[in-house]
Amino acid sequence: xxxxxxxIIQQLTNPFGGSMFDLGTAIGSAPRRRREKEEEERKQKxxxxxxxxxQQAAQAGQLDPETARMAAGSLQGLGMPVESIMSTLSNxxxxxxxxxxxxxxxxxxxxxxxxxxxxxxxxxxxxSVGVTPSEILxxxxxxxxxxxxxxxxxTLGIPAEVAAGMTSNELAExxxxxxxxxxxxxxxxxxxxNPAITDENRSEAIQAxxxxxxxxAPAKVADxxxxxxxxxxxxxxxxxxxxxxxxxxxxxxxVPGMDSTxxxxxxxxxxxxxxxxxxxxxKWLEAHAVHAFQPATGESxxxxxxxxxxxxxxxxxxxxxxxLMGGRRP
Numbered sequence: 001x002x003x004x005x006x007x008i009i010q011q012l013t014n015p016f017g018g019s020m021f022d023l024g025t026a027i028g029s030a031p032r033r034r035r036e037k038e039e040e041e042r043k044q045k046x047x048x049x050x051x052x053x054x055q056q057a058a059q060a061g062q063l064d065p066e067t068a069r070m071a072a073g074s075l076q077g078l079g080m081p082v083e084s085i086m087s088t089l090s091n092x093x094x095x096x097x098x099x100x101x102x103x104x105x106x107x108x109x110x111x112x113x114x115x116x117x118x119x120x121x122x123x124x125x126x127x128s129v130g131v132t133p134s135e136i137l138x139x140x141x142x143x144x145x146x147x148x149x150x151x152x153x154x155t156l157g158i159p160a161e162v163a164a165g166m167t168s169n170e171l172a173e174x175x176x177x178x179x180x181x182x183x184x185x186x187x188x189x190x191x192x193x194n195p196a197i198t199d200e201n202r203s204e205a206i207q208a209x210x211x212x213x214x215x216x217a218p219a220k221v222a223d224x225x226x227x228x229x230x231x232x233x234x235x236x237x238x239x240x241x242x243x244x245x246x247x248x249x250x251x252x253x254x255v256p257g258m259d260s261t262x263x264x265x266x267x268x269x270x271x272x273x274x275x276x277x278x279x280x281x282x283k284w285l286e287a288h289a290v291h292a293f294q295p296a297t298g299e300s301x302x303x304x305x306x307x308x309x310x311x312x313x314x315x316x317x318x319x320x321x322x323x324l325m326g327g328r329r330p
Contacts, residue, residue: 118300183211233270
């Protein structure tokens with residue numbers, strides 16, 4: 001009888017090359033390996049999602065401490081080493097700082113453009129093509145003095161063309177000539193007899209103030225009228241916001257206590273609910289100012305836009321961009 005070798009018999013009886021026990025073990029462990037693979041994939045997907053969430057929060061400037069803490073806990077729960085988590089958060093915070101710095105610079109640029117545009121769009125255009133703020137401010141100073149001179153000249157009965165060509169000293173002399181002995185008493189009497197400055201009596205108020213204060217009279221009248229206006233607007237539940245204002249008198253004369261190169265003062269003025277100046281505010285500005293600007297909203301008012309222009313005349317407020325520029329381009 002033919003005899004088969006042992007190897008052939010083993011192959012015929014065990015074609016899989018192992019014991020039936022080994023085969024069963026391999027078959028039984030397949031689900032476990034599949035679950036392990038799925039778990040690993042889940043962790044990797046979770047880690048990737050967590051890292052992307054951190055990056056997106058940083059780029060949006062929203063990686064606050066609470067968000068960072070929750071992200072760190074999630075990543076640690078997915079098995080990411082603590083050192084790696086700390087390094088990731090540190091890098092993300094660096095990215096966020098750069099993003100926030102860029103946003104601040106863009107916001108600053110926007111405010112500067114709005115500020116220049118509030119005088120005349122041509123100044124914003126010049127800034128956009130690289131003209132330095134100092135050069136633009138110089139141009140504004142040369143172009144806006146006329147409005148202040150004309151406004152002061154009107155109270156003296158001086159024709160606009162004449163007032164535009166007068167120097168500050170000449171105007172100051174004309175105003176100081178109006179001071180009178182007993183002028184302070186005349187002013188006090190006028191104030192006590194008139195509870196409010198209106199369009200009808202403003203001229204009388206200015207003349208009474210001239211008798212008491214000379215060249216300082218326009219600023220005195222503006223201050224008194226503003227206090228009355230603020231109370232009236234507050235009683236009417238109007239919003240008062242700080243506004244950068246260049247008074248006509250400040251644009252022509254130095255203001256006591258102020259840097260002679262800075263003509264801007266801050267006043268709380270009333271706004272409508274839609275963010276525009278109230279009619280009463282505009283009337284006050286028309287009577288006493290040459291320019292106004294509210295940095296937070298960009299709302300502005302310019303005397304030049306509300307009065308006839310004199311061709312080839314230049315003017316003088318010296319606006320400052322200290323709060324707006326923060327040291328950008330000298």
